[in-house]
Amino acid sequence: MSExxxxxxxxxxxxxxxQAIDDGVLVDLSDPSFTFRRGLNILKEAGIKxxxxxxxxxxxxxxxxxxxxxxxxxxxxxxxxxxLTMLKFAIKNGGNESTLSFSVCVWNWVYxxxxxxxxxxxxxxxxxxxxxxxxxxxxxxxxMLPDED
Numbered sequence: 001m002s003e004x005x006x007x008x009x010x011x012x013x014x015x016x017x018x019q020a021i022d023d024g025v026l027v028d029l030s031d032p033s034f035t036f037r038r039g040l041n042i043l044k045e046a047g048i049k050x051x052x053x054x055x056x057x058x059x060x061x062x063x064x065x066x067x068x069x070x071x072x073x074x075x076x077x078x079x080x081x082x083x084l085t086m087l088k089f090a091i092k093n094g095g096n097e098s099t100l101s102f103s104v105c106v107w108n109w110v111y112x113x114x115x116x117x118x119x120x121x122x123x124x125x126x127x128x129x130x131x132x133x134x135x136x137x138x139x140x141x142x143x144m145l146p147d148e149d
Contacts, residue, residue, distance in 0.1 A: 016135045017053070017134050017135050017140065017142075018135055020053075021053060024056055025055065025056055026053040026054065026055060026056070026142065027053060027054045027055075027056060027059045027063075028051070028053045029042065029043055029052045029053060029054060029080070029084075030043055030051045030052065030053075034077070034080060035077060042077060042080055042081065042084065043084070046081070046084040046085070046088060047088065048084060048087070048088070048141070050131065050138075050139045050140055050141050051134065051138070051140045051141070052140070052141040052142075052143065053140070053141075053142055053143070054083075054142070054143040054144070055142070055143070055144040055145065055148050057144075057145055057148065058125075058127060058143055058144050058145050058148070061106075061108070061123075061125050061145065062079065062082075062083050062104055062106050062125050062127065063076060063079045063080050063083060064076055064079065065109075068109065068116065071107045071108065071109055071120040072120070073107075074107060079106060082104050082105075082106070083104050083127070083143070086102050086103065086104045086127075087100075087102055087127075087129055087141075087143065089102070090102035090129065091129075098130065098131045098132060099128060099129070099130050099131075100128070100129045101126065101127070101128055101129075101146065102126075102127055102128075102129065103124050103125060103126050103127060104124070104125055104127065105122060105123070105124050105125075106122070106123055106125060107120045107121070107122055107123075108120065108121060108123050125145075126145070126146050127143055127144065127145065127146070128143070128144050128145070128146045128148075129141055129142070129143045129144075130142050130144070
């Protein structure tokens with residue numbers, strides 16, 4: 001038993017990144033289905049070297065809400081490209097911080113009384129990117145809304 005386990009005791013349960021991806025809590029952007037150009041993963045094309053996942057809520061606010069069509073003149077890869085571009089700018093300007101804040105401007109549906117209307121609005125969505133250890137201590141990036149942890 002390690003020194004840390006002596007103080008805190010054995011872990012009762014741990015929820016891994018892989019489990020969060022399998023459960024749909026995280027959207028794995030390393031998945032080959034996310035492409036900007038056929039045959040090339042969008043992360044690789046954007047120059048992001050670490051595996052990257054977005055929380056489902058951040059993905060819904062900035063890329064596509066599950067089960068909903070995109071607003072007119074929008075496409076999934078273009079919206080995702082915008083998020084990755086703004087993240088790259090934040091990384092370049094953020095120094096050596098493991099947590100960065102950035103924002104992206106998107107067009108989203110307008111909802112009234114809990115139902116989607118045919119109107120859209122432009123929104124600036126604040127995001128937070130955290131670089132930390134993955135399930136095997138490898139560096140991974142997770143993009144989320146600021147109030148998610």
